[in-house]
Amino acid sequence: xxxxxxxxxxxxxxxxxxxxxxxxxxxxxxxxxxxxxxxxxxxxxxxxxxxxxxxxxxxxxxxxxxxxxxxxxx
Numbered sequence: 062x063x064x065x066x067x068x069x070x071x072x073x074x075x076x077x078x079x080x081x082x083x084x085x086x087x088x089x090x091x092x093x094x095x096x097x098x099x100x101x102x103x104x105x106x107x108x109x110x111x112x113x114x115x116x117x118x119x120x121x122x123x124x125x126x127x128x129x130x131x132x133x134x135x
Contacts, residue, residue, distance in 0.1 A: 064090075 066074070077089045121128070 074086050074089045077083050083089045
């Protein structure tokens, strides 16, 4: 597998290895992917909770046109 990084990303990876927290570049990337997975799952869970709150909440007294008009003013 070949992966390309920007100069800034390469510098960040090198800095993490130089800090001594990681032994090599692969460890930095694996940790980043692990954290990304955790973050993504949290975002999805939070969105599902918000959708559920909206779905189970009270009905709006506004019509769809009123809701759209109010969003255009913002």
